[in-house]
Amino acid sequence: MSWIHVQHHMALSPSNPPPPPRLAAAATTNSKSANFSQIPSWVSLKRTSSSSSVKTTPPLQQGRVENLHLVSLSKQAKLKEARVFLEQMDEAGVYVTPHSYESLLETCRNLRSLSDGIYIHDRMRRRTVKNPSGFLENCVLRMYCDCGSLVDAQTVFDEMADRNLGSWVVIMSAYAEAGFLDQSFRLLSDMLGLGIKPTSMIYTGLLKYLVNPSLVEIGRQLHSHVIRSGLGSNVAINTAICNMYVKCGWFEGAKLVFDQMDEKDSVAWTGLMVGYTQAGKPEDALDLFVKMVMEGVELDQYVFSIVLKACAGLEDLNLGRQIHSYIVKLGLETDVSVGTPLVDFYVKCVNFESACRAFERISEPSDVSWSAMICGYSQIGKFDESVKIFKSLRNNSLILNSFIYTSIFQACSALADFNLGAQAHADAVKRSLISHLYGHSALVSMYSKCGRLDYATQAFESIAAPDTVAWTAIISGNAHHGNASEALRLFRRMQDRGVRPNVVTFVAVLTACSHSGLVVEAKNYMDSMHSQYGVDPTIDHYNSMIDIYSRAGLLQEAFELIKSMPFDPDKTSWKCLLGGCWTHKNLELGEIGAANLLQLDPEDTAGYVLLFNLYASTGKWEEAAGVRKTMTEKNLKKELSCSWITVKGKVHRFIVGDKHHPQTKEIYSKLEEFDQTLMNNENGLLTEEDDVSYTFPERKQQLVVHSERLAMAFGLISTPTNTPIIIFKNLRACKDCHEFAKHLSDITGRRIVVRDACRFHHFQSGQCSCNDYW
DNA sequence: AGTGCTAGGT
Numbered sequence: 001m002s003w004i005h006v007q008h009h010m011a012l013s014p015s016n017p018p019p020p021p022r023l024a025a026a027a028t029t030n031s032k033s034a035n036f037s038q039i040p041s042w043v044s045l046k047r048t049s050s051s052s053s054v055k056t057t058p059p060l061q062q063g064r065v066e067n068l069h070l071v072s073l074s075k076q077a078k079l080k081e082a083r084v085f086l087e088q089m090d091e092a093g094v095y096v097t098p099h100s101y102e103s104l105l106e107t108c109r110n111l112r113s114l115s116d117g118i119y120i121h122d123r124m125r126r127r128t129v130k131n132p133s134g135f136l137e138n139c140v141l142r143m144y145c146d147c148g149s150l151v152d153a154q155t156v157f158d159e160m161a162d163r164n165l166g167s168w169v170v171i172m173s174a175y176a177e178a179g180f181l182d183q184s185f186r187l188l189s190d191m192l193g194l195g196i197k198p199t200s201m202i203y204t205g206l207l208k209y210l211v212n213p214s215l216v217e218i219g220r221q222l223h224s225h226v227i228r229s230g231l232g233s234n235v236a237i238n239t240a241i242c243n244m245y246v247k248c249g250w251f252e253g254a255k256l257v258f259d260q261m262d263e264k265d266s267v268a269w270t271g272l273m274v275g276y277t278q279a280g281k282p283e284d285a286l287d288l289f290v291k292m293v294m295e296g297v298e299l300d301q302y303v304f305s306i307v308l309k310a311c312a313g314l315e316d317l318n319l320g321r322q323i324h325s326y327i328v329k330l331g332l333e334t335d336v337s338v339g340t341p342l343v344d345f346y347v348k349c350v351n352f353e354s355a356c357r358a359f360e361r362i363s364e365p366s367d368v369s370w371s372a373m374i375c376g377y378s379q380i381g382k383f384d385e386s387v388k389i390f391k392s393l394r395n396n397s398l399i400l401n402s403f404i405y406t407s408i409f410q411a412c413s414a415l416a417d418f419n420l421g422a423q424a425h426a427d428a429v430k431r432s433l434i435s436h437l438y439g440h441s442a443l444v445s446m447y448s449k450c451g452r453l454d455y456a457t458q459a460f461e462s463i464a465a466p467d468t469v470a471w472t473a474i475i476s477g478n479a480h481h482g483n484a485s486e487a488l489r490l491f492r493r494m495q496d497r498g499v500r501p502n503v504v505t506f507v508a509v510l511t512a513c514s515h516s517g518l519v520v521e522a523k524n525y526m527d528s529m530h531s532q533y534g535v536d537p538t539i540d541h542y543n544s545m546i547d548i549y550s551r552a553g554l555l556q557e558a559f560e561l562i563k564s565m566p567f568d569p570d571k572t573s574w575k576c577l578l579g580g581c582w583t584h585k586n587l588e589l590g591e592i593g594a595a596n597l598l599q600l601d602p603e604d605t606a607g608y609v610l611l612f613n614l615y616a617s618t619g620k621w622e623e624a625a626g627v628r629k630t631m632t633e634k635n636l637k638k639e640l641s642c643s644w645i646t647v648k649g650k651v652h653r654f655i656v657g658d659k660h661h662p663q664t665k666e667i668y669s670k671l672e673e674f675d676q677t678l679m680n681n682e683n684g685l686l687t688e689e690d691d692v693s694y695t696f697p698e699r700k701q702q703l704v705v706h707s708e709r710l711a712m713a714f715g716l717i718s719t720p721t722n723t724p725i726i727i728f729k730n731l732r733a734c735k736d737c738h739e740f741a742k743h744l745s746d747i748t749g750r751r752i753v754v755r756d757a758c759r760f761h762h763f764q765s766g767q768c769s770c771n772d773y774w
Numbered sequence: 775a776g777t778g779c780t781a782g783g784t
Contacts, residue, residue: 239776305778441782
């Protein structure tokens with residue numbers, strides 16, 4: 001039994017749509033030559049009695065249903081099934097129509113599946129398609145080009161019987177896109193040699209791949225050729241030339257061409273504005289917009305998207321609002337291509353409420369619109385809202401893109417949510433939605449900030465060609481985990497690979513030095529930044545250096561640097577000095593530091609705390625009392641200290657002296673097992689966790705357990721002994737708790753990781769990775 | 775035919 005002898009009828013007409021494919025149900029009664037077991041019943045043409053009654057309809061073309069099924073498989077991107085089905089059609093001798101081939105080739109192109117494309121092409125040559133039309137040949141050609149096999153494309157092109165202008169466009173553009181401009185131009189001269197007159201498509205196909213400053217000379221030559229060939233007034237070509245010049249950074253050329261265009265529509269204007277905006281000249285783009293409006297050019301949604309981007313670049317809230325009202329007047333604010341950049345504009349101007357309102361007006365928000373909102377929430381620190389959007393998009397099977405995943409990795413970094421971060425990572429891998437570099441760098445940083453430097457390293461190693469940002473992420477990760485030597489080794493490896501460090505890289509390098517007390521090395525990096533790397537130090541670098549000197553007790557050097565650096569010292573500069581003065585008990589410089597700090601910000605709580613400690617540690621109790629009094633008068637309250645730990649995906653938060661946790665009893669009794677001399681606060685200093693009233697000497701008996709210890713104790717009783725206890729806290733670790741963690745790691749044999757506001761501490765066998773230097 | 779918005783590292 002073969003299909004081609006079976007009658008066709010109306011089963012597939014619109015009024016009687018086919019039932020959904022029932023793949024398994026159809027696997028029944030086929031015999032002999034062809035095995036049709038995988039064909040849905042509505043394709044195999046065995047019909048029941050009811051169908052034979054519709055005899056009035058003329059039989060459709062033989063093989064029609066099979067070809068429809070083939071096209072349907074290909075449209076669903078089921079190329080594997082399509083190949084199996086093709087073979088069955090072959091065996092049954094069913095003709096495959098050119099339209100089916102066209103559809104299959106298109107799917108191969110879209111999926112970039114060269115192997116399937118080769119298979120289809122082979123089959124076309126072997127089988128029925130003896131004289132393919134020029135159109136179908138072009139489909140094959142385009143398939144090879146899009147699948148990246150220019151060699152095959154060239155062979156097809158050379159052997160084409162029915163070459164048309166489209167064929168030339170396809171192969172020339174493909175060579176240009178792949179960077180083989182010499183081949184494109186070789187073909188252009190072949191073409192001219194054959195007396196074929198190129199159309200505008202030929203030129204625009206080439207011009208769009210010349211948008212690189214190094215190619216501007218070639219672009220100029222092509223431009224002059226275009227003029228000589230008589231196409232100098234073609235709008236499309238001139239627009240493309242204009243785009244090429246502006247994206248090559250040759251603004252005069254672009255303007256010249258633009259001004260000489262007789263007719264220019266919004267596309268030409270938009271292109272030029274894009275060029276200016278990308279080149280960091282948003283003002284010029286906005287000038288063009290004003291001109292455009294005055295000349296009465298019709299404005300479309302694309303115009304507004306780029307204008308809003310320009311406004312966002314300038315963070316010009318006023319101008320943006322004016323344009324917004326213009327958009328509303330034109331009734332364009334519900335259009336997703338206008339609404340989305342509008343949301344982004346308000347986010348960039350840190351006006352989240354307006355962003356929300358703009359978002360609400362979009363009639364059909366796209367994944368890009370949601371992406372902009374996710375960024376907005378992250379920007380105002382509402383990372384949990386970002387995560388909420390992500391989860392609801394995912395649960396509702398809405399479209400997600402690599403931008404969204406990148407933002408979610410960032411949110412997980414900020415929330416230190418390892419579980420969600422790892423889940424999102426797996427999810428993104430499954431959907432092939434990790435952006436090549438952006439996503440990977442965000443992953444490196446996410447894993448590192450979640451305390452998993454091992455995963456961060458793995459994520460980094462999986463990047464084929466890490467760029468400056470990716471290297472910086474892994475260097476910074478090692479720096480914060482206290483692996484200074486590894487950080488510096490990576491810094492050298494980066495340079496060996498020819499990747500240039502930038503300002504941020506040096507922040508990471510100095511951070512590594514700072515956390516390990518590498519004063520000399522830091523000084524060398526600082527000195528070589530400008531001379532050797534051409535990177536000018538910013539105040540952040542100077543502050544790092546001040547911090548390094550101060551921690552090392554080189555307070556005079558720190559002070560000299562503050563006075564001599566080419567920036568006005570900011571709060572951080574003085575705070576670094578003051579911190580060092582406390583640790584190294586230098587009253588004189590400490591008072592200078594505190595005076596300057598409190599002059600810059602009289603409300604800086606940390607400044608008072610440091611000064612209090614400085615006085616207390618040098619026995620100046622009267623002065624210390626004065627500081628405390630000032631704090632009370634100013635009603636300065638410290639940020640509430642808290643520590644948290646994730647157990648089985650649930651976050652357990654503790655504050656100082658917390659007794660709210662359901663397992664409070666077990667937690668406190670666990671703590672009592674450990675040495676009482678390691679209770680906190682024994683030295684009477686004010687720590688980050690303490691309320692001022694608890695820490696005064698006369699009150700020192702009133703001990704309150706720090707949040708960090710509560711979290712550690714809870715970790716001990718609720719996690720398996722072979723796993724590290726990972727604690728996060730919002731403030732810096734206090735010295736006593738640090739000692740306590742060392743002690744705990746020693747007697748319990750557990751690995752303990754504590755991330756405080758500055759860095760990670762890895763405790764093992766009574767030692768900390770920071771070597772007590774932090 | 776030629777055009778747009780969203781993302782990484784301190």
